[in-house]
Amino acid sequence: MKEKKYDILPNSELKAEDRDLFCDARPVPVSKLNKYMEKLVNWARANSLWFLAFGTGCGAVEVRPLMTARFDAYRYGIAGRPTPRQSGIILIGGYASVKTLKRIIRSYEQMQNPKFVISLCSCSINGGMYFDSYNTINQIDKYIPVDVYITGCMPRPEAIIAGFNKLKDRIKAGNAEGANKYAENFDYYKANQKKIIKDWNMPDYNW
Amino acid sequence: MKTILNSVKNIEQIFGVLAKKIQRPDLIFITVEKKQVLSVLSHLRDIEEYTHLVMITAIDYLEQGKFQILYLLHNYKNNTDLGVKTFISREDAHMYSAHHLWGQVATYQRELHEMFGIDFPGSPRVNENFALEGWEGIPPMRRDFDTLRYSQETYNFRKGRATNDPKKYMKKNLHKE
Amino acid sequence: MTTQIFIKIGYACISIAVMVAYGLLTGGVMARIRARVYGRYGAPVWQPFLDIFKNLNKRTAISHGMMFYLGPIFRFAGGLGTYLFIPAVFGSVLFANFSGAGDIFLVMYFIFFGQLGMALGAGEGGHPYSGIAIARGLAQMSAFEVPFALAVISIVVQYDTFSITEIVAAQQGGILHWTMFTNPLATIAAFIALLGMNMQSPFDIVIAPQEIPIGPPTEFPSQFLSMLQTNRGLFLVAKLILFMNLFYGGATSVWILFLKTFIIYLANLFIGVSFPRYRIEQAIKFFLKYPTIIGIIAIILMAMK
Structure with missing residues (x-):
């Protein structure tokens, strides 16, 4: 039964000639290291938080001041990286429209395994002021696993730093296993994503 | 120098205007027939020096069965x-494309096609x-x-969300009197 | 003979370990100084070690085939090669590395080598912007290589040798024997080239995150990235030691080495934080104009002596 679970992905929405250009492997959960090593590594992870500088909504304007002299998030080891390959955190900056959600998923799946999600603003929690909008999703955690929510419309930079510190605590405690959760519940998340993203012209998993 | 009133007068004489509204001294709205729109636009652009297209938008007059x-x-x-x-029919919503006049028109028409379902035959990439x-x-x-119903059907609502009518809520909590 | 070789290799390993640690720490300290200039507190000085350790322990790492692996390895080999052929401390067995006659050419070759390997690997990554980044990086590299090469030729003419050890030996015996004072023009040309090499501010194009992601390493995740970061520390020290040996009289002990390289880098950083940035074509024009002319004059002066 377990063999069947890690089968190859069909990539059925891609054109037949494009299919062999893309990877069809499923994400696989990676087990932790031994107890003490994992603690040490988690400590390093918690103090070197590289987030993907990808502003998905209006909340992203509050992320930029983090790097200025006034808030100076560098002193906590928080730094923006411009590429998903090297970053470990994705910040959902407020409302995510269906079009942006597609990009969020692509970026999230391109990040490497210990990866965390921080979600800003009320829009990504319950829709916020866009709860009745035709293209804004109401609950981001149906589509990707979220570690920390920061409420507010929009949260101040201090609140964002507080959220980062919350994430640090979670990582140090070993609770932030979003990437493995995503890999284990891959079918659930994929079904939710495909339900609302109508033209799925990308592979099922963007390695 | 040409004034806006002169320009409007010229349009009235050459093409005919169905309605005119002077909103401000520097902002006037004129309503013309659907067939005349392209001629009016090119006249305004080339002769009356209205060289910049700010935007194209549509308004849905559901009760009258028309798009403006x-x-x-x-x-x-x-x-x-x-x-x-200009007014066009709501059932058979299509309009003449003006993409040859300004480069950005094609993009606006793509947007209108997607958001209102108004067709612009011949406009580049309009169906994308x-x-x-x-x-x-x-x-x-x-x-x-119905955008609320669509949202409720498509996106999951988180339990515990409360919505207040702003008018009643303000009366109850802020302006008690 | 065999034992001698093994002892030499063991010494080299020790010296590499020391220099990597020193390079990363210097990077951290300099980031901190830079932050203070900008009015921030800045990350702790051990932040580079944390980043490397974290990246080393990422659970997955994506790869794009054979060349992709070779990219960071070439780059690391470039840093390693540059360092291993420079005698770090004058008269020390432990830090002598593999220097010999004519090593100055080998070192100059290795400085260029890493970037080329990186270009191959990043091209394999398939990222559309890494091509632009490579073009920029290599263009700037070729540009600052010219004044640097001229300065080195001027020194070779001056001391009449290709061996870095002999160049250092000729500079011993007082501060006025340093190339800095006996051949100031070559020093100036090379110092400007060093600004470009260290990507300090008038010439900090390649890793500018504002323009294109982050240059060639865009597609390299996890362990690849930690390798590149380690190399950054080592390569930085290698460059600084080379400059110290060629222009600032070398070092007779590790502590003098640390002090001199730190001061060279600090001078570099002060220029870096006080200037805005050149565009790539402006930087190339600049390098091919003033430092090149200074370098040529330096050669002519030394040849006429």
Whole structure:
């Protein structure tokens, strides 16, 4: 039964000639290291938080001041990286429209395994002021696993730093296993994503 | 220097204007026939020096069964704006494409096609996705589209969300009297 | 003979370990100084070690085939090669590395080598912007290589040798024997080239995150990235030691080495934080104009002596 679970992905929405250009492997959960090593590594992870500088909504304007002299998030080891390959955190900056959600998923799946999600603003929690909008999703955690929510419309930079510190605590405690959760519940998340993203012209998993 | 009133007068004489509204001294809206729109636009652009197209938008008059399309033009010489409006039928919604007049028109028409379902035959890439990728059903900006119901059906509502009517809520909590 | 070789290799390993640690720490300290200039507190000085350790322990790492692996390895080999052929401390067995006659050419070759390997690997990554980044990086590299090469030729003419050890030996015996004072023009040309090499501010194009992602390493995740970061520390020290040996009289002990390289880098950083940035074509024009002319004059002066 377990063999069947890690089968190859069909990539059925891609054109037949494009299919062999893309990877069809499923994400696989990676087990932790031994107890003490994992603690040490988690400590390093918690103090070197590289987030993907990808502003998905209006909340992203509050992320930029983090790097200025006034808030100076560098002193906590928080730094923006411009590429998903090297970053470990994705910040959902407020409302995510269906079009942006597609990009969020692509970026999230391109990040490497210990990866965390921080979600800003009320829009990504319950829709916020866009709860009745035709293209804004109401609950981001149906589509990707979220570690920390920061409420507010929009949260101040201090609140964002507080959220980062919350994430640090979670990582140090070993609770932030979003990437493995995503890999284990891959079918659930994929079904939710495909339900609302109508033209799925990308592979099922963007390695 | 040409004034905005002169320009409007010229349009009235040459093409005929169905309605005219002077909103401000530097902003006038004129309504012309659907057939005349392209001629009026090219006249305004080439002769009356309304060289900048600010935007194209549409308004849904559901009760009358009509769409109104608005072209807003700007004159850099005397800093005035002129809105050219026209009505098209709602059932058979199509309009003549003006993409040869300004480069940005094609993009606006793509947007109108997606949001209102107004067709612009001959406009480049008008049938491609614009902002809504893979939208199905009635276009979202039409007024008979129920956006709350669509949202409830499509996106999951988190339990515990409360909505207050702003008027009652304000009366109850802030302005008790 | 065999034992001698093994002892030499063991010494080299020790010296590499020391220099990597020193390079990363210097990087951290300099980031901190830079932050203070900008009015921030800045990350702790051990932040580079944390980043490397974290990246080393990422659970997955994506790869794009054979060349992709070779990219960071070439780059690391470039840093390693540059360092291993420079005698770090004058008269020390432990830090002598593999220097010999004519090593100055080998070192100059290795400085260029890493970037080329990186270009191959990043091209394999398939990222559309890494091509632009490579073009920029290599263009700037070729540009600052010219004044640097001229300065080195001027020194070779001056001391009449290709061996870095002999160049250092000729500079011993007082501060006025340093190339800095006996051949100031070559020093100036090379110092400007060093600004470009260290990507300090008038010439900090390649890793500018504002323009294109982050240059060639865009597609390299996890362990690849930690390798590149380690190399950054080592390569930085290698460059600084080379400059110290060629222009600032070398070092007779590790502590003098640390002090001199730190001061060279600090001078570099002060220029870096006080200037805005050149565009790539402006930087190339600049390098091919003033430092090149200074370098040529330096050669002519030394040849006429």
